[in-house]
Amino acid sequence: MSEKKLIIKTENLKKDYKEDGVVVHAIRGIDLTVEEGEFSAIVGPSGCGKTTLLNLISGLDTPDEGKVWLSGKLISDMSGKELSDFRRDNIGFIFQAYNLIPVLTVEENIEYIMLLQGVPKEERHKRVLEILDAVKLSGLENRRPTQLSGGQQQRVAIARAMVSNPKIILADEPTANLDSKTGSELLDMMAELNEKTGMTFLFSTHDKMVMERAKRVIVLKDGQIIDKSEIDIV
Amino acid sequence: MLLLKMAFRNIFRQRRRTIFTSITIIFGVALAAFSIGWADGTYNNIINLFTKGWLGHIQIHYKDCLDKPSLYKTIENYNQIGEKIGKIKGVESWTPRIFSAGLASLKDKTSGVRIIGIDPLREDQTTSFHKKIVKGNYFKDGVKNQVLLGKGLANILHAKIGDKIVLVSQGADGSIANDFFKVVGFVSTDDEMYDRNSFYIPLKDTQEFLSLGNNVHEIAVTVKNVKKVKEISKKIAEIVHNPDLTVSPWQEFAKDFYKAMKADKGGMWISLFVIILVVAVGVLNTVLMAVLERLREYGLLKALGTRPKDIILLVLYETNIIAFFSIIIGSLIALAVNYYFSIHGIHLSQSFTYGGMNFSEIMTEINLRSFTIPAVTVLLTASIVGFFPALKAAKTDPVKSLRFH
Ligand SMILES: Nc1ncnc2c1ncn2[C@@H]1O[C@H](COP(=O)(O)OP(=O)(O)O)[C@@H](O)[C@H]1O
């Protein structure tokens, strides 16, 4: 494991939220490293800071203190446009819900990022068909999100996150709105894609069953990683 | 391209709201286009009617004869002047006139009259005078001392066609002028007041009767395009080149009327503004609602790397697509309505009289500006009004909007 490259590194990350005058310490000093190709889970109860941590890592949110390196690059050094391009090209993000743009078809949703990247049309179409095959949704490319089940929608989200071959896939409770069978199928699929592509997967969950499929579990409690509880399941 | 596609689909997503917005815009555009067509129509109809009816578009007098008329304020060599005017580009026709007052008697009836000397041929060419004859005939060539009586005057005098009327007045040489005039017809101009004392005589007879030599009091000119009246007036003044003569476009010799017209046009702009306001509020309301409902979507778009300016575009496309199609429909409706009323006219519940013309029906005008003005205004309004919700959409914080509870 040690000869592998670090792909995510955070140092003393802190983030407070103020709501109705009350300050919430959402993240209180997190040092985390993730190596290339990992399939790891951030676990912890609701409100412990999983979403915030993933948002900070992806650069969607900015920390009050601390630093984030992705592939060795300090993202706080980047300008807004630079960061947005970097995120687009290097990170695939799967949200807990509302992942898809309702007015776009499955194919259009998946090719959206490639369109922003300026990938030519034939190439986009080819890759959409490939990735749909990989997430076992072949033939559904012209459906609208509302014509899909919850599990299918999340698989489209995975396809979209992966289609432009980013180095890192961040998924915030991707199975939270799915029944357990669909959820575990989705996880198996992610694990398989992780094996096949070598992409780094970092996902959050508070679901035991999902946890069990992770190769590494990072336990979060009240905005902090609980020491020594980094259990290597493998 | 994709943005445009998304904008289109968003429009169909909220069908009821789209329809509501469209109807507001369609209604606004149609109403605005109609009111402009109607205002322009009124303006042009009235100018045309009253100027062509009698007054003409441009009048030429000796100095201040228009404000302080006098038998002695005459135009010499009217024929030469008229010929020069007739050659100016844009001039349609011209006609000389003489005005004076006199006393007319028939048997035991006597009435004060306004003597109007007209050139039978030119007057008819310029103001279609023969059409105003309601009984009898127009002046015949080579017959001396014929008169056309205003209808009201004929009633007062109990005159019949063929009657001989005694007319008394004062000649320019100070002598008493009196002579017989044979009634050949009755004239109705829709202005009853005017018709109660109009005594029309051919120009030559009038000049002789009043000892005016070859002089006249007025030259009335009509032009081909009413909008060029001022331009042509200037040219006439230049070409006539006589400091004793005053050339007045209708805006000057019908000052009060011109002012009333202008005030009326101001009213049109106010109503246009109100319509725009209604459209603006309607658009703002629907766009703002749509944007607020979709903040999560805009957050997602931003999280995926969409630039804020593209999100602004997306929202603006949506408003402008709706505006665009509504403008087309609204304009088509207005075109149909304006077309109908340009042929059939709109009957006024209360007619009014001015300059010897009675206005009871207005034709709308079909011109480009009745459509371009509302279209441009609505597109601009929609863009300006849509910009603020668009900005709000573009500013959506993905972290907040995508938070799941
Ligand atoms: N935008 C926000 N405004 C206020 N409080 C927030 C905001 N986002 C998160 N929090 C608070 O920060 C804490 C961590 O939230 P979150 O990262 O969403 O936890 P989790 O994803 O583990 O459920 C919670 O107490 C939450 O209420």
Ligand SMILES: [Mg+2]
């Ligand atoms: Mg969360």
